[in-house]
Amino acid sequence: MTGLDELYREVILDHYRNPRRQGKLQGDPIHAEGSNPSCGDEFFLDLFVEDNVVTDAAMRGLGCSISQASGSMMMDMIVGKSVEELRELIQKFKVMMSISEGDSPIDEDRPGSVLGDLEALQGVRKFPVRIKCADLAWATLSEALDQTTS
Amino acid sequence: MTGLDELYREVILDHYRNPRRQGKLQGDPIHAEGSNPSCGDEFFLDLFVEDNVVTDAAMRGLGCSISQASGSMMMDMIVGKSVEELRELIQKFKVMMSISEGDSPIDEDRPGSVLGDLEALQGVRKFPVRIKCADLAWATLSEALDQTTS
Amino acid sequence: MTDLRALRSDFPILDREINGHPLIYLDSAATTQKPDSVLDAMDEYYRLYNANVHRGAHTLATEATELYEGSRSKVARFIGAEPDQLVFTRGTTTAINYIAYGWGLNHLKEGDKILVTIMEHHANLVPWQLISRYTGAELVYLELNDDLTVDTSTLDQVLTDDVAIVAFSGMSNVTGALGPIDVLAEAARSVGAISVLDGAQLVPHTPVDVADLGVDFLAFSAHKMLGPTGIGALWGKPERLEEMEPTEGGGEMINTVERNESTWAPVPHKFEAGTPPIAEAIGFGAAVDYLDAVGMDTIAAHEREITAYTLDRLSEIPDLTIYGPRDVTLRGSAVSFELGDVHPHDIATILDQDGIAVRAGHHCARPLMKYLKIPATARASFYLYNVPEEVDALVESLYKARKLFGLT
Amino acid sequence: MTDLRALRSDFPILDREINGHPLIYLDSAATTQKPDSVLDAMDEYYRLYNANVHRGAHTLATEATELYEGSRSKVARFIGAEPDQLVFTRGTTTAINYIAYGWGLNHLKEGDKILVTIMEHHANLVPWQLISRYTGAELVYLELNDDLTVDTSTLDQVLTDDVAIVAFSGMSNVTGALGPIDVLAEAARSVGAISVLDGAQLVPHTPVDVADLGVDFLAFSAHKMLGPTGIGALWGKPERLEEMEPTEGGGEMINTVERNESTWAPVPHKFEAGTPPIAEAIGFGAAVDYLDAVGMDTIAAHEREITAYTLDRLSEIPDLTIYGPRDVTLRGSAVSFELGDVHPHDIATILDQDGIAVRAGHHCARPLMKYLKIPATARASFYLYNVPEEVDALVESLYKARKLFGLT
Numbered sequence A, B: 001m002t003g004l005d006e007l008y009r010e011v012i013l014d015h016y017r018n019p020r021r022q023g024k025l026q027g028d029p030i031h032a033e034g035s036n037p038s039c040g041d042e043f044f045l046d047l048f049v050e051d052n053v054v055t056d057a058a059m060r061g062l063g064c065s066i067s068q069a070s071g072s073m074m075m076d077m078i079v080g081k082s083v084e085e086l087r088e089l090i091q092k093f094k095v096m097m098s099i100s101e102g103d104s105p106i107d108e109d110r111p112g113s114v115l116g117d118l119e120a121l122q123g124v125r126k127f128p129v130r131i132k133c134a135d136l137a138w139a140t141l142s143e144a145l146d147q148t149t150s
Numbered sequence C, D: 001m002t003d004l005r006a007l008r009s010d011f012p013i014l015d016r017e018i019n020g021h022p023l024i025y026l027d028s029a030a031t032t033q034k035p036d037s038v039l040d041a042m043d044e045y046y047r048l049y050n051a052n053v054h055r056g057a058h059t060l061a062t063e064a065t066e067l068y069e070g071s072r073s074k075v076a077r078f079i080g081a082e083p084d085q086l087v088f089t090r091g092t093t094t095a096i097n098y099i100a101y102g103w104g105l106n107h108l109k110e111g112d113k114i115l116v117t118i119m120e121h122h123a124n125l126v127p128w129q130l131i132s133r134y135t136g137a138e139l140v141y142l143e144l145n146d147d148l149t150v151d152t153s154t155l156d157q158v159l160t161d162d163v164a165i166v167a168f169s170g171m172s173n174v175t176g177a178l179g180p181i182d183v184l185a186e187a188a189r190s191v192g193a194i195s196v197l198d199g200a201q202l203v204p205h206t207p208v209d210v211a212d213l214g215v216d217f218l219a220f221s222a223h224k225m226l227g228p229t230g231i232g233a234l235w236g237k238p239e240r241l242e243e244m245e246p247t248e249g250g251g252e253m254i255n256t257v258e259r260n261e262s263t264w265a266p267v268p269h270k271f272e273a274g275t276p277p278i279a280e281a282i283g284f285g286a287a288v289d290y291l292d293a294v295g296m297d298t299i300a301a302h303e304r305e306i307t308a309y310t311l312d313r314l315s316e317i318p319d320l321t322i323y324g325p326r327d328v329t330l331r332g333s334a335v336s337f338e339l340g341d342v343h344p345h346d347i348a349t350i351l352d353q354d355g356i357a358v359r360a361g362h363h364c365a366r367p368l369m370k371y372l373k374i375p376a377t378a379r380a381s382f383y384l385y386n387v388p389e390e391v392d393a394l395v396e397s398l399y400k401a402r403k404l405f406g407l408t
């Protein structure tokens, strides 16, 4: 696969075109906003957290396929998880997206693969300027989680 | 003579150290001020003109040897001259100071030499940045003369 | 087609490969590439003549001053102006801010209006907003026609005696639309307002003579016309420059400095506080020499042709929307577009894989984006060194983008 | 003596002949010469990476942005600061004007006082005068001791609660006197004023760590420290930069732009409107790399030695008056002098005939000149590339000047 084919995998375009949990939450959810001023991408996140567990979530985003797909994939995974589990997930995502010497090609079935669809985002690592696109939703989630502990 | 010896001729240093007609005129003389903002040289000129003839003149100056000597030499020449004669003199001075191909060396005794001491300023032509120093007093005189016709 | 192909060898960066492909640089509206002669002029300055300008009695200082002031004369002549009407600034942005502060802070009052158009670059909006905060003046806008040229039919409604400044662009960096310079210059005069022309995209691409423009101020940037970064110019009518206060205080711009007050040097020096961008001015001079040698008419003709070709070729592509006039007499060579639901940033990434540099984003024109109800566009923009094959490559890559995004 | 002689071959201009003599450049306080590495960095940028920074999704734009931001990190580290506390400006002058407008216009009020010293460069006086006009604030001065260092004994009289800004130079470009940085930074803190350090002559010549300085703002220029013209830096404490408004509005410095108001990008970008001096920033980065490689301690030691030698040798010359401290721990390497009644401009002309470049004039410090009751001085100033033989040549030429003017 060429770099571009790896970047724009079908699952990514599917999430881009059909983002999950699109919308707003009624009531008084935790709310966080993220933006990449350098490209104009935006991500708005609503969460309900009860007993340290995310019970509902919704997003509104604006931006490129990578930022929106990354956000949509994230939305697929967070309801039902505890704050600690989510912090761990953010950490795993960061590790996956970090560029290191001798990156192996994408391998969704590698042992220990726990990120599901998200693994498709590994193609972004070949496009370092786009990593911040993939990061946006997760940085916003991190900010939202910070509000739960305060 | 080297260029510097030509520039700093004795007559110039004499005028620099003993400027003629130093001071202010009492009463209500024509007054003009000139300055070279690029080097800070200043020249203040007072004149009385009666029946189109300069009857008295005084200067105060601040600056380098060339600007002060040129001014002092000028003061030596202007009293008793008519406005028209002075305009002609300014013109002759300008011609002398203008740089042209194949400048001849200084020749005070050349036929038609009418500028007296002033001829000593020809050495300045080899130092183009200093020409504006020599010009300062004369530009100020020109401005003063303009006031006589208004 | 006006063939300037031979000039390409003057631009060293065009030999570069990007992602295994020869660079195809279609981002000249952001900044242009530089010919050898410009780089050599600056390098030679530093290697042989470098000194601070003015007030220097030594040889290097004299030579540097002559080169600096010589460049001022060249740039002034390039726009039909006198050297003492031309102020060197850091760029268009600084030039407009100088007007905003130097003229605005001293002339605007509560209730005054600043008339702008909705297609302005932030450089011609935010300075007026800043100055409005301090003076109580207010921005009013002209909107656009269907072809995205400025709609002047509403002028009578917005053009009141309160309008003190009319500020507008000669050419939009997003849509390529030319500004209605004559109409707005005349409108400003009719109500005693000053007119400010943002020439950042105009001066590089078309012959300009300030005597014909009819405006009070013109701002432009060297880096958008083959020159270096760090320098631009503010031209003003003599009487306007006189009535303007300096924005920056410092060395070289003064006549006398006392403990509590100062007087200013004559125009243009009163607006050039401190050590100016000397090497940059010299590079700017070399850039206009280069443009003069090619001929601005030739450049304008070349761009019109390549723009027409681009509009034609892009129109072939399904799902592609062009934002801007189709009539090449109403526009310059910055061409903005959208391609179906492929986000402009994705377009830029895909094109970059083929060595093609285009820009994606709001192009520092958010109010225009909001007006167009789009978050961003992709933009290809051209200059004298571009050739039609590069447009063909662009089109081919856009088909690749369609395919990658499964558009059929 | 700390011998940096081998470095001279890095500076191409030092091969030049002036009036038949090898150039002896003693005008580094005005602007310094540039090593090959700085010129090459800028040239390489234009030939390989030139693109506008930020917001670019193509390869060149990314590379240019990395180089630009990489230089910010280098320059910040050079003064012990974080990159996001460092704003690129056109130079010291622009940096101080940014503080005057961005902080002053929004914080000063009628009756406030701005405390400066009488030895300031116009760049650290005129901006405060300008801003006083708009705010009703007023300048108050500290005078000098007999050795021309700043007299701080009168501080208790002038340091009232009305003092909102204390602005002073780290080193006089005329007398070479170091400023009483600790005392004035502490004085500012004690009355809740902000402190502004003009580092134009300090940062190039001595190791600087903002953590130790205790000031709120520091301004300096690249061209005085081996870098190009057209760029300098403003460092500020994070909280001060936050409370400061941008002076210039335009692209890149915004967060959102609506029709009538805008919000700003985070520091430092909010102060960098429009296309920045990109190549210049990269040259600035290369300059601090060069200085780092030599070592600022080594440079400072070298200058102390050559200054001591210069003061010694000049003292031999009859009728020569030095303006500035004799104690080299109280001063830098700018040495101002008068020679009998030989006007400084005549001195400069005479020295220039021997290839020696010195400056003559008021050095953009007219209030100081008036205080010293002199119209002008001649000034020799030094940097890492100067060697003692050049001082010898200076002395010899000064004897020639004596002779030409018949001083015996």
Ligand SMILES: Cc1ncc(COP(=O)(O)O)c(C=O)c1O
Pocket: C251, C273, C274, C275, C276, D029, D030, D091, D092, D093, D094, D121, D123, D124, D169, D171, D172, D173, D198, D200, D201, D221, D223, D232, D364
């Ligand atoms: C002490 C001092 N402050 C400020 C400046 C102004 O620096 P620039 O002209 O680079 O803005 C200078 C340089 O002339 C200086 O010597």
Ligand SMILES: Cc1ncc(COP(=O)(O)O)c(C=O)c1O
Pocket: C029, C030, C091, C092, C093, C094, C121, C123, C124, C169, C171, C172, C173, C198, C200, C201, C221, C223, C232, C364, D251, D273, D274, D275, D276
């Ligand atoms: C129309 C227009 N105005 C102003 C500017 C600002 O120019 P600069 O960034 O060189 O100051 C630009 C360039 O981005 C532009 O395209």
